Amino acid sequence: xxxxxxxxxxxxxxxxxxxxxxxxxxxxxxxxxxxxxxxxxxxxxxxxxxxxxxxxxxxxxxxxxxxxxxxxxxxxxxxxxxxxxxxxxxxxxxxxxxxxxxxxxxxxxxxxxxxxxxxxxxxxxxxxxxxxxxxxxxxxxxxxxxxxxxxxxxxxxxxxxxxxxxxxxxxxxxxxxxxxxxxxxxxxxxxxxxxxxxxxxxxxxxxxxxxxxxxxxxxxxxxxxxxxxxxxxxxxxxxxxxxxxxxxxxxxxxxxxxxxxxxxxxxxxxxxxxxxxxxxxxxxxxxxxxxxxxxxxxxxxxxxxxxxxxxxxxxxxxxxxxxxxxxxxxxxxxxxxxxxxxxxxxxxxxxxxxxxxxxxxxxxxxxxxxxxxxxxxxxxxxxxxxxxxxxxxxxxxxxxxxxxxxxxxxxxxxxxxxxxxxxxxxxxxxxxxxxxxxxxxxxxxxxxxxxxxxxxxxxxxxxxxxxxxxxxxxxxxxxxxxxxxxxxxxxxxxxxxxxxxxxxxxxxxxxxxxxxxxxxxxxxxxxxxxxxxxxxxxxxxxxxxxxxxxxxxxxxxxxxxxxxxxxxxxxxxxxxxxxxxxxxxxxxxxxxxxxxxxxxxxxxxxxxxxxxxxxxxxxxxxxxxxxxxxxxxxxxxxxxxxxxxxxxxxxxxxxxxxxxxxxxxxxxxxxxxxxxxxxxxxxxxxxxxxxxxxxxxxxxxxxxxxxxxxxxxxxxxxxxxxxxxxxxxxxxxxxxxxxxxxxxxxxxxx
Ligand code: ADP
Ligand code: MG
Numbered sequence: 001x002x003x004x005x006x007x008x009x010x011x012x013x014x015x016x017x018x019x020x021x022x023x024x025x026x027x028x029x030x031x032x033x034x035x036x037x038x039x040x041x042x043x044x045x046x047x048x049x050x051x052x053x054x055x056x057x058x059x060x061x062x063x064x065x066x067x068x069x070x071x072x073x074x075x076x077x078x079x080x081x082x083x084x085x086x087x088x089x090x091x092x093x094x095x096x097x098x099x100x101x102x103x104x105x106x107x108x109x110x111x112x113x114x115x116x117x118x119x120x121x122x123x124x125x126x127x128x129x130x131x132x133x134x135x136x137x138x139x140x141x142x143x144x145x146x147x148x149x150x151x152x153x154x155x156x157x158x159x160x161x162x163x164x165x166x167x168x169x170x171x172x173x174x175x176x177x178x179x180x181x182x183x184x185x186x187x188x189x190x191x192x193x194x195x196x197x198x199x200x201x202x203x204x205x206x207x208x209x210x211x212x213x214x215x216x217x218x219x220x221x222x223x224x225x226x227x228x229x230x231x232x233x234x235x236x237x238x239x240x241x242x243x244x245x246x247x248x249x250x251x252x253x254x255x256x257x258x259x260x261x262x263x264x265x266x267x268x269x270x271x272x273x274x275x276x277x278x279x280x281x282x283x284x285x286x287x288x289x290x291x292x293x294x295x296x297x298x299x300x301x302x303x304x305x306x307x308x309x310x311x312x313x314x315x316x317x318x319x320x321x322x323x324x325x326x327x328x329x330x331x332x333x334x335x336x337x338x339x340x341x342x343x344x345x346x347x348x349x350x351x352x353x354x355x356x357x358x359x360x361x362x363x364x365x366x367x368x369x370x371x372x373x374x375x376x377x378x379x380x381x382x383x384x385x386x387x388x389x390x391x392x393x394x395x396x397x398x399x400x401x402x403x404x405x406x407x408x409x410x411x412x413x414x415x416x417x418x419x420x421x422x423x424x425x426x427x428x429x430x431x432x433x434x435x436x437x438x439x440x441x442x443x444x445x446x447x448x449x450x451x452x453x454x455x456x457x458x459x460x461x462x463x464x465x466x467x468x469x470x471x472x473x474x475x476x477x478x479x480x481x482x483x484x485x486x487x488x489x490x491x492x493x494x495x496x497x498x499x500x501x502x503x504x505x506x507x508x509x510x511x512x513x514x515x516x517x518x519x520x521x522x523x524x525x526x527x528x529x530x531x532x533x534x535x536x537x538x539x540x541x542x543x544x545x546x547x548x549x550x551x552x553x554x555x556x557x558x559x560x561x562x563x564x565x566x567x568x569x570x571x572x573x574x575x576x577x578x579x580x581x582x583x584x585x586x587x588x589x590x591x592x593x594x595x596x597x598x599x600x601x602x603x604x605x606x607x608x609x610x611x612x613x614x615x616x617x618x619x620x621x622x623x624x625x626x627x628x629x630x631x632x633x634x635x636x637x638x639x640x641x642x643x644x645x646x647x648x649x650x651x652x653x654x655x656x657x658x659x660x661x662x663x664x665x666x667x668x669x670x671x672x673x674x675x676x677x678x679x680x681x682x683x684x685x686x687x688x689x690x691x692x693x694x695x696x697x698x699x700x701x702x703x704x705x706x707x708x709x710x711x712x713x714x715x716x717x718x719x720x721x722x723x724x725x726x727x728x729x730x731x732x733x734x735x736x737x738x739x740x741x742x743x744x745x746x747x748x749x750x
Contacts, residue, residue, distance in 0.1 A: 237404025
C-alpha cells in the first residue's frame with residue numbers, strides 16, 4: 001500500500017480517472033486488451049499505473065509479478081511522468097524510465113516508463129516481453145508510426161502460448177485522449193475479439209474561442225502582440241502559446257523576456273547557444289479528435305462582439321476578453337518561410353499594452369533538455385504570470401498547471417514524404433481541426449478559459465482537415481517495411497496494422513528492398529565483424545563530417561578498413577541502409593555545404609551563389625548536433641567539428657560513394673546500353689543487374705567502376721537523379737553539377 005503524501009492524495013481524488021477506479025480495474029482485470037479514453041489531464045498516465053500497482057500487479061508474490069510498462073511517444077513525457085508517479089507513490093526507486101541514452105531502472109523497479117522506440121527495440125530482442133505483466137501504450141490517438149507498429153506487435157504477444165506457462169499472459173492497455181479509436185477496436189486482424197472501451201468523462205470548463213479577423217503573415221509577431229495584450233489587460237492565469245518550432249519559440253521568448261523579464265535574458269542566450277537554434281527533429285505530431293470540451297466559437301468578425309459567449313464564464317465580462325485589432329495585417333498571404341532576421345517591427349507594438357508585472361516565460365519543445373522542459377511544472381515565482389511557449393508537445397502529452405489562455409498559431413511542423421523525390425522533410429502547415437480543438441482545450445483545465453486563434457474562422461473552416469492521417473500513411477512505405485524487417489517480422493503483408501497501408505505497395509516495397517540485400521545477408525557473414533563495425537562507424541562519421549581534421553586523422557590511421565565498407569550485423573545493416581539513404585540525400589548538398597564552410601561561412605558567399613543564408617546556418621547547426629550525437633554514442637572517437645570544412649580526402653570520397661550507393665541502391669539499374677529489346681537480351685540484362693546489385697550490396701569493394709566502352713554496361717539511374725549523378729557513382733567524379741562551387745572550394749585560401 002503506497003504511503004502517499006496527504007496533499008497528493010487529495011489532488012488525486014479530484015481526477016476523473018480516479019473517480020472511475022473501480023470500473024477501470026474491473027475491466028482491466030477481466031480483459032486482455034482494454035482501451036481507455038479520457039481527455040488530456042484526466043489522470044490516465046499518472047493514475048492507471050498506480051491502480052495496477054495498488055491492485056498487486058508488479059509485486060513479486062502476485063499472479064502478475066512482471067513490471068508495469070508504460071510507453072510514451074516523447075522522451076519528455078516518459079521522464080516527466082516517471083518522476084510524477086514516483087513522487088505521487090512516494091517511492092521514487094520503484095518508478096523508472098528508459099529513453100534513448102538513459103535508463104534509471106533499479107532492482108526495485110515496479111513501474112517502468114519508456115518511449116515507444118525503446119520498447120520496439122526491446123520487443124525485437126525479447127518477443128515475449130517476459131519482463132512485463134502489463135503494458136500500457138499511451139497517447140495512442142497520436143497515431144505515430146512507432147505506436148501503431150507497437151500495438152500491432154503487442155497484439156501478437158498477448159496471451160501467446162509461447163510465453164512461459166508459469167507467467168500470466170501479458171495484458172495490454174491502450175490509452176487515448178480522444179474517442180477516435182475504431183481503428184483499434186473494429187479491426188479483427190488486430191484484435192479478433194473487440195476490446196472494451198472505457199470512456200472517462202472529464203470535467204472540462206468552457207473555453208471561448210476567439211478567431212483573428214485576418215490571418216497574419218507573421219504569426220510570431222501576432223503571438224507577441226496577443227501575449228502582451230493578455231498580460232496587460234486580462235485577469236490572472238497562465239498563457240500557453242503554440243508555435244511550430246524551436247526558432248519561433250526562441251524568437252518569441254527572447255522578445256518577451258526583453259520586455260518583461262530582462263534579468264533572465266541570460267537563460268535565453270544559454271538556450272540559444274545550447275540548441276543552436278536549429279529545429280531539426282521536432283517530432284511530427286498526429287492530430288486526433290477531441291471530445292467533451294464545450295467550445296463556444298466567437299468570431300471577431302461578427303457584428304455583435306461577444307454575442308453568444310455567455311456560457312459558463314461566470315462573472316467575466318466577455319468584451320474584456322476581446323483582443324481584436326483594427327491593425328491586423330492586411331496581407332493574408334501566408335509566409336511559410338520563417339525568418340526572424342527579416343523583421344524588426346516588434347518594438348513598434350504600442351506601449352498601451354505594457355505592464356510592469358513580470359512574465360515568467362518558459363520554452364517547451366522535444367529537443368530541449370529534460371531538466372529545462374520540467375521547469376513548466378515548477379511553482380511560478382511570486383507576482384509573475386506564467387507564459388509557456390511550446391510546440392505540440394503541450395497538446396496532449398503534458399498538462400501544464402494553471403493555464404487559462406491559449407494562443408494558437410494553428411500550424412504544426414509535420415514530416416511529409418514526397419514520393420517523387422523519395423525525400424522526407426519537415427513542413428509547416430495548418431494543423432487539423434481536431435488538433436486545434438485539443439489545443440484550445442488546454443485553456444479549460446482549471447477554470448473557464450480563452451483560446452486566441454491567430455487565424456480566421458474562414459481559414460479554419462476551409463483549410464483545416466478534420467483529422468490528420470496516421471503517420472503510417474504519410475511515410476515512405478519501404479521505411480515501414482524496413483522497420484518491421486528489422487524486428488524480424490517476416491510476413492509484412494499480413495502484419496496487423498491498426499490502419500494498414502496499401503497491400504500492393506507493401507508487397508512492392510518488400511520486393512524492391514530484396515536486391516539491396518537488406519534482408520538477405522547470410523548469417524555466416526555476420527560473425528566476428530568487429531573490424532567491419534569499426535569501418536561502419538568511420539564511414540558514418542565521414543558522411544556527417546567529411547572533412548573534419550580529426551576525422552581525417554583517424555581515417556588515415558585506419559586506411560585498411562576502407563575496403564570493408566559498412567557491413568554490420570543484419571539487423572543493424574537493415575537500419576544502416578535506410579540511414580545511409582537518408583544521408584545520401586544530404587550528400588547531394590555536401591559539396592555545397594563544404595564550399596560554404598570552407599569559405600568561412602560568409603553571407604557574401606551565399607549571395608554570390610544564390611543560397612539562403614539561414615538554410616546554410618541551419619545546416620551548420622545540424623552538423624554540430626550530429627557531431628555531438630556521434631560523440632555521445634561513441635565517446636572514444638573524439639569527434640569535434642571543425643567549422644572550416646576541408647575537402648574530402650581520397651578515403652573519405654570512397655566511403656562517401658559507398659554510402660551513396662548503399663542509400664540509392666533501389667534506384668540503380670544496370671541495363672544493356674539500350675534497354676533489352678528482345679527476349680534473348682533479357683536474361684543477360686537481369687544477370688548484369690543482379691551482379692551489380694550484389695557488388696553494391698556487399699560493399700566489400702570500393703564503389704564498382706564500370707567501363708562504358710567495355711562490352712555492354714552503362715549505368716542507368718532513374719531520371720530524377722540525373723545522368724551526372726550516375727557518372728558520379730561510376731567514375732567517382734565529385735558532383736560535376738556543382739562545378740562552379742568546386743572551383744570555389746578548391747581555390748579558397750586556407
Ligand atoms: P492524462 O494522462 O489523462 O492527460 P495526467 O495523468 O498526465 O493526465 O495528469 C493528471 C493531472 O496531474 C493533470 O491535471 C496534471 O495537472 C497533473 N500533473 C501531471 N503531471 C504533473 C506534474 N509533473 N506536476 C504537477 N501536476 C502534474
Ligand atoms: Mg497522458
